[in-house]
Amino acid sequence: MNTSALFGRMQLQHLSRSKLLEFGDHLFVDHPVIxxxxxxIFGLGTNAYENWRDGGSLDVLRPALEQLTxxxxxxFSYEERVLGEIGYEDLKVHAAEHRTMRDELSSMHDQLHSFQEGQEIREGLLLAPGWSIMQFILxxxxxxxxxxxxxxNQALVASRKRASAAATRSVIKLSKGDRFRVEQPVAHKISCLSGSVWLTIAGRQQDINLKSGGTHVCRNAGALVIDAVDDSSFRFD
Ligand SMILES: [Fe+2]
Ligand SMILES: [Fe+2]
Incomplete structure (x- = not known):
């Protein structure tokens, strides 16, 4: 038996994924897509490692690393775009960490393609390609x-709060019979969210009855009067 060929796998047989790390709540950043x-990523990396640990060949490991890469x-691209959109102040530092990991993936790719099956020990060094992937995942x-x-995470939460506060500010609620007046409504959009409102626009012959779900974009420069037919709410954008 070629003991050196087995060494890289056998010494790791006792390490199941659960003993190394599980992907749990402590790793959630509270962004569903991310x-x-x-x-x-965690699943793909740990599966690649486990396949190799259980005797999988380099022919299995190489495409797994491609997929992971x-x-x-x-x-990384998606996350950097999200962080850019929320104006994350440490984005440059964060993107630099991503670049380091991209380089590591590239090195692992080169190592895996220069490696021959049954060569776990070379020049006194243990070459364990599946374990390299697991270490990278950790x-x-x-x-x-x-x-x-x-x-x-805190920047994401703060950005969400700002967006929701802005949305709330632009929702206007009227009780039945209330009136709301806008002097220069042109190019603004009124979206009725609940109830029913009556729009009277100076210079426009026909009034508009906007019910829940209905919208109207003002094309006239004249003042707009909004009367609540029922208890209503609307957005004015
Ligand atoms: Fe990430
Ligand atoms: Fe990241």
Whole structure:
């Protein structure tokens, strides 16, 4: 038996995924798309490692690493776009960490393609390609997601609060019989969210009855009067 060929796998047989790390709530950044991407990356990486640990060949490991690389590249791009949209102040530092991981993936790719089956020991060094992937996944989850990605969670929450406050501010509620007047409504859009409102626009012959779900974009420069037919709410954008 070629003991050196088995060494890289056998010494890791006792390490199940659950003993290393599970993907749980502690790694959620509270963004459904990003959380799903993190989970998928973790799943792909740990599956690749387990397949290799259980005797899988390099022919299985190589395409698994390709898939993992593609997923991580698209995740990094997506995450950087989200962070840019919310104006995250540490985006440059964060993107630099992503670049380091892109480089690591590229090195693993080169290592895997220069590696021959049955060569776990070369020049006194243990070459364990499946374990390299698992170590990389641990660095990604414990080292990056649990720290750097968690670092933008507060910025995400604050951005959501600002967006929801802005949306709430632009919702206007009227009780039945109330009146709301806008002097220069042209190019603004009125969206009735509930109840029913009556729009009278100076210079426009026909009035408009807007019911829940209905919208109207003002084309006239004349003043707009909104009368609540029922208890109503509307947005004015
Ligand atoms: Fe990240
Ligand atoms: Fe991330």
């Amino acid at each position: 959380d799903a991407q993190h989970r998928a 593609n997923l991580m590249h698209s995740h 660095r990604f989850t414990v080292g990056h997601v649990a720290h750097s990605d968690m670092g933008y």
